[in-house]
Every structure is written in C-alpha cells, then in structure tokens.
Amino acid sequence: MLSQALQFFFSGLTSGAIYALAAIGFTIIYNSSGVINFAQGEFIMVGGVVAVMLTDAGVPLPLAIAIAVAVAGIVGLLLEKLAIEPAGNAEVVTLIIITIGASIFIQGVVQVVFGKGQRALPPFTGDKPILFGSASLLPQSLWMIGTGALIVLMLAWFFGRTRLGKAVLATAHNRLAAQLVGINTRHVLAVSFVLSALVGGVAGVVSAPITLTSYDTGIMVGLKGFVAATLGGLGSGAGAVVGGLILGLMEALVAGYVSSAYKDAVPFVLIILILFFMPRGLFGERVTERV
Amino acid sequence: MLITAAVIALLPLALPNNYYYDVAIRIGMNAAMVVGLNLLIGYAGQISLGHAGFVGLGGYASAILTSRYGWPPVAAMLLAMACVGAIAFLVARPILRLRGHYLAMATLGLGIIIYMVLVNESSLTGGNDGMQVPPFTLFGATLANERAWYWATGAVLLVAIWVANNIVDSPLGRALRALHGSEVAAQVAGVDTTRYKVRVFVVSAVFASVVGSMMAHYVGFITPQVSGFFHSIELVTMVVVGGMASTYGAVVGAAILTMLPQVLSRFEGYEMIAFGAILMLTMIFLPRGLLPTIAARWRRS
Numbered sequence: 001m002l003s004q005a006l007q008f009f010f011s012g013l014t015s016g017a018i019y020a021l022a023a024i025g026f027t028i029i030y031n032s033s034g035v036i037n038f039a040q041g042e043f044i045m046v047g048g049v050v051a052v053m054l055t056d057a058g059v060p061l062p063l064a065i066a067i068a069v070a071v072a073g074i075v076g077l078l079l080e081k082l083a084i085e086p087a088g089n090a091e092v093v094t095l096i097i098i099t100i101g102a103s104i105f106i107q108g109v110v111q112v113v114f115g116k117g118q119r120a121l122p123p124f125t126g127d128k129p130i131l132f133g134s135a136s137l138l139p140q141s142l143w144m145i146g147t148g149a150l151i152v153l154m155l156a157w158f159f160g161r162t163r164l165g166k167a168v169l170a171t172a173h174n175r176l177a178a179q180l181v182g183i184n185t186r187h188v189l190a191v192s193f194v195l196s197a198l199v200g201g202v203a204g205v206v207s208a209p210i211t212l213t214s215y216d217t218g219i220m221v222g223l224k225g226f227v228a229a230t231l232g233g234l235g236s237g238a239g240a241v242v243g244g245l246i247l248g249l250m251e252a253l254v255a256g257y258v259s260s261a262y263k264d265a266v267p268f269v270l271i272i273l274i275l276f277f278m279p280r281g282l283f284g285e286r287v288t289e290r291v
Numbered sequence: 292m293l294i295t296a297a298v299i300a301l302l303p304l305a306l307p308n309n310y311y312y313d314v315a316i317r318i319g320m321n322a323a324m325v326v327g328l329n330l331l332i333g334y335a336g337q338i339s340l341g342h343a344g345f346v347g348l349g350g351y352a353s354a355i356l357t358s359r360y361g362w363p364p365v366a367a368m369l370l371a372m373a374c375v376g377a378i379a380f381l382v383a384r385p386i387l388r389l390r391g392h393y394l395a396m397a398t399l400g401l402g403i404i405i406y407m408v409l410v411n412e413s414s415l416t417g418g419n420d421g422m423q424v425p426p427f428t429l430f431g432a433t434l435a436n437e438r439a440w441y442w443a444t445g446a447v448l449l450v451a452i453w454v455a456n457n458i459v460d461s462p463l464g465r466a467l468r469a470l471h472g473s474e475v476a477a478q479v480a481g482v483d484t485t486r487y488k489v490r491v492f493v494v495s496a497v498f499a500s501v502v503g504s505m506m507a508h509y510v511g512f513i514t515p516q517v518s519g520f521f522h523s524i525e526l527v528t529m530v531v532v533g534g535m536a537s538t539y540g541a542v543v544g545a546a547i548l549t550m551l552p553q554v555l556s557r558f559e560g561y562e563m564i565a566f567g568a569i570l571m572l573t574m575i576f577l578p579r580g581l582l583p584t585i586a587a588r589w590r591r592s
Binding site for chain 1: 332338340385386388389390391392393395396397399400401403404407408411520524527528531535560561562563564565566567568569570571574575578
C-alpha cells in the first residue's frame, strides 16, 4: 500500500520535473515579452532528438548532450530574431499563431531530418532500478529530478545575482523604465528566448531515455508546461516549479488510482477547475488593470 | 451577400471534375464554421483555442445517433445543435470571465478534454480508429454525390453569412464591438458584457456543431482528430489570415487554408515546413489579415 503510493510519488516527481522545466521556459519568455511561446515544447523535442541522432552517429554521450542543448539554444535565438522581433507589437492572437507556425515549422524540419519514428537515448548511468522497499526508481529519474532542481537553483542565481539576470527582470517589470535606465531591452528579449530554449533543451535531453523522442513529442509536453505555468500564475517562477510538480503528481495519482486512459486529461481538467475559482492561477498577482 | 450567392451559383461552371467539387465543398463547410468563429474572435475579441471540440461533439452526436440508434440525420443534427449549445452555455460563463492567455488556456483545455473523451470512450465512438457515418437523407432523398452536397453546402454557407451579418448589425453586434474596444468602457456604458459574450460563444459553438454534423455525413467517416488541438488552431488561423472582424475575410481565410494543404501535398514530406513558414510569414507581414490589408491599400490609392 505504502510502497505503491511511494511508486506513484516517484513517477509523479519524475514527470513533474519535466513539466516544471517546460513551465519555467514559458515563464521566462512571458515575463520578458508577454508572449506565450507555443513552440516551447519544440525546444524540448529538439534537445532530445539531436542528442539521439548524435549518439547514434557515434558521438560520445556527454558531447552529444552539450551539442543538443546548444542546438536548442540556437533554435530559440533564431525564433526570436526571425519570427518574434519582426512581428513587433502584434496582437496576442497574432503572436500565438506565429509561435504555433514556428512550432509546426520546427516539427516539419525534424521530421525530414530525423524521420517519423520514435527513438530513445541510452540512460546516462545504466538502467538498474534502485529499490526502496518494493518501490523502484530508475537512475534516469534521479537524473531528471536532480537536473531540474539544479536548473532552478542556477536560474535563481542568474536572476538574483547577475547583472544580465537583473536586466531581464527589470525589463519584465517595466520595459520603458528599463530602457530609461539604459538596459538594451531588445538584447534582453533575445537572452530570454535563448535561456528558455536552453532550459528546454536540457529537459529534452534528460527525459529522452525514459519518454522516448520523435518529431511530435514536443506538443503535449509544451501544452502541459503551459498548464503548469498557468496553474502557478503566469509570470511567477516559483509558481511554475510548484505548478509543474503538482501536475506531475496529480497525473501519477490519477493514472495509478483512477484511470490511466485519462491520465493526459488530468492537467486540463485541473487547470479549468482552478481557473474557474482563481482566474489568475494559484500564485498569480492580483493586478488592477488600468483602463 | 448577393455577390457570394452569385459566386456560389456560378462556381460549378469552373469546376471541371469531382475533385474540385470536393475542395469547394470543404471550403464552404469550413467557411460557414469560421464565419461563426469570427463573431467570437474577430468581433468580440475573445480567443478560443478549443473550438474544434464543438465540431467533434456535433459530428460524433450525429454519427452515434444515426448509426447506433437509427435516428434520421436531420433530427440527429438538430439534437446535436441543441446539446452543443447547452454545453457551450454551461461552460461559457466561467470561461469567458477569463482574459487573454488565461482564456486561451481554458478554451484549449476544454478542446483537449473533449478530444480525449472521444478517444477514450471507444465503445461509443470507436476510439482512435473512428467510426462510419451513414449518408445524409432528407425526406427520403439522399445527398449522394458531390453536386448535391455542393448545393447543400452553398445554402448552409449563405444562411451562416446571413445570420452573421444580422448579428453584426444588431444591438448584440454593437455590444460585441464595444466590448472588444474596451470591456470596462462597455460595462460603464451599461452593456451586460458577460451576457453578450456568452451568447456569441453559444452561437459560434452551434455553427461549429452544424458543420461538424455535415462533415461527418459528407465524408462518411469521423475520427477524434476532428476535435484535436491542431484543428482548433487551423480554425483560428482561418479567422486571422482572412481578416479579423470581417465576415467575408473569414470566408477568404477558410478558402486559403483549405486549399493550402492540397497545393502543398505536391511537396511530399515538406508540407509541415511549408505550412509553418506560410503561417509565420502571413502573420508577420499581414498581421491584420488579408482582406483588411488589401482594403486599406485600396482606399489609400
């Protein structure tokens, strides 16, 4: 009984870590630009797919991982420079469609280069499960959870301690005021897209051994990341992490105790219920709109 | 209106074979649906990323009632309309309280939940494999070939445009435009914004349901994909590419996005790349949509 609950807790934490990373990606871009980037899931997919392709070609795993994350970062930079920046101050719907267009475009490219099949990355440190009573945990899950925690710490350091991080935060707060104190806000926009893509790339690489990867794996992870970010309250970094973990755990519990067929519906039912009662998510600020 | 009727009446002269009829029928059906969705997105300024859910509900209600319970197609279609309208009415109030990205999230979630129910309740829906739908019959006559469907679709499209134009010119239409401009200002001026938003949401959902039913009968087969996220996005794209808050823009958008995959199918394997690129380029260079941009240029010269 207890070990079963522990098992669900482990699997919830594992997928929760990925949702949290996806949600952080949404949050970084949303804060600096007000854009909900529907191509966020593609960063994750690109990270996984490139790592698989390189290891299949004989590149050693650590190098393959580094290149895969870098490629995701470049995709983020290109997205910002070629699609978001030229659009200027377009309406929300327009920006949503641009990022969806980008998402389809990236999927199309990967489909041509990588093919349509599903492939897995070899686990980083073997696949012998670690036993806790009768509950087991894959070493790769530990990698996922640990990497997730490490990234959260690094981002906290980046935004709290570095000049560039503070510039991003200042721009998120008030773009005009940030420009007035001499921050290059256009530069900040590019930084935030690259950062968010790097986080996505890492998430894609560490999860690829467990979740498998193909050109279309990004959509669902991306949408769930959006749910997690909204759950925590759009724009809140801590909210994104908590939202992601709640989603992962709820999913695992429902899959274990209720119905595994409806596992994927859990995030969406949850978010609709929460938005009915808390229209700005769990930790969203109560803002008074100026009219 | 007259021009549209004339185009529909004269188009068959330019359609050489059944393949072109098929494309025209699909354009007409999508256009009728997008004209409804445009009332919500274009006029009222409320985004819906889950509208395909209503298409799926309408289509599956028709499919299940006719094939499993032997209902006549028209009765099934009417019941589907009523049910989808009722569901839309129930969810509209809490959902439309939300704004911006939260509204996008909630409607997206709604669409995906409907999709998953259609996939998972396979004893009723046939699951991922989909199900067969009997042909459409009316007073004993069957809509058997492309020509018959063409005229039926043309009639439905005209009705859809007529209804939409009437709504736009009615007090409801003025209220919608007012709340698009500024919801608070509309409220201050005494417009019950929630009631109007709910009403237009229900209207657009019913439009989607009707077309869902028609498409199911026309194709003779339905799969859960019809309610999928990608289809919802396609519908929104039709509205935005054609031009927001323009009924004829919606028709143009539906025509372009229905024909695009047919044209792109020549670039085998590269369709997704081309489709994504076209989507991005249109939105970057014509953010207001095709028809309004052309109209503005026309007026300037």
